[in-house]
Amino acid sequence: MKTRQLGGLEVSAMGFGCMGLSHSFGPETPRVDAIKVIRRAYELGVTLFDTAVVYGNNEELVGEALEPMRDKVAIATKFGLTVPKPGEPQLTDSRPDEIRKSVDASLKRLRTDVIDLLYQHRVDPNVPIEDVAGTVKDLIAIGKVRYFGLSEPGLQTIRRAHAVLPLAAIESEYSMWWREPEQHLLPLLDELGIGFVPFSPLGKGFLTGTIDESTTFGSDDVRNIVPRFTTAARRANQSLIAVLRQIAEGKRVSLAQIALAWLLAQRPSIVPIPGTTKLHRLEENFGAAAVELSDAERAQIDAVLATTAIEGHRYPPHLQARVGRETVQQGQ
Secondary structure (H helix, E strand, O other), X not given: OOEEEEOOEEEEOOOEEOHHHOOOEOOOOOHHHHHHHHHHHHHOOOOXXXXXXXXXXXXXXXXXXXXXXXXXXXXXXXXXXXXXXXXXXXXXXXXXXXXXXXXXXXXXXXXXXXXXXXXXXXXXXXXXXHHHHHHHHHHHHOOOEEEEEEEOOOHXXXXXXXXXXXXXXXXXXXXXXXXXHHOOHHHHHHHHOXXXXXEOOOHHHHXXXXXOOOOOOOOOEHHHHOHHHXXXXXXXXXXXXXXXXXXXXXXXXXXXXHHHHHHHHHOOOEOOOOOOOOHHHHHHHHHHHHOOOOHHHHHHHHHHHHHOOOOOOOOOHHHHOOOOOOOOOOOO
């Protein structure tokens, strides 16, 4: 697989989002199977693996799976979200001491001595972003972290953090059915030379064409609370799938490959991180790196996207409230 740059970090053109192996989309994948999936992703050319503290036992899975090839891969993990007790809501906490504790614990779980890309998982409105960036800068100086990123930040937060410590990457949702980053976020990242890592590049599975209004999700699947996955929204959003299916069939590729190839074609600084628990889907997804869209095909897709209204928001209100928050300047 070809490589791309996230700031100064060179990684495969597509990464692997490991969250779904242990969090958000149903029961945990059995450990032996999860490790097989992660190692197969590496065999397919993936060198960026994304995890986080709050994804259950995800860091342990990633650490065990990648230990044999640790010097050949980049591991991204996150700090700043905590779960006080099982079943309780997640809380933001980016106090400097908590960042340092979180990093030390992640290093142990990941079986490594350095985190390649460390994200603040969500902006903490109680801690100035300058303090957060300064703490990560110190961790880089002592060799525990290599690069710094932010997940779902606001635009001014990005500027303020970048002024203290250059950001390698911003992680946020971006796909054919969530294009909000195109308005302001992507132009800012272009200006500052920051890479972009889209999560949910397949719309939490919807853009694979395997989900319709009759699909049911397990009780522990996050899609049960996502407005875009109500029965009515899934019915309305099939119009996009119908057109994409025609394009995919014409190229003899899957819908997922069309969706991922479209993302890759947007900018050379974009590194999507699709996730899956299935080996055959893994191979399908990363096969998208070899799919080339012609100018005419991209224009056709963009015309469809411009005239197709997508129903439903990507987050319920309590989760949306944590997105794009700007930290408060000290003294204000």
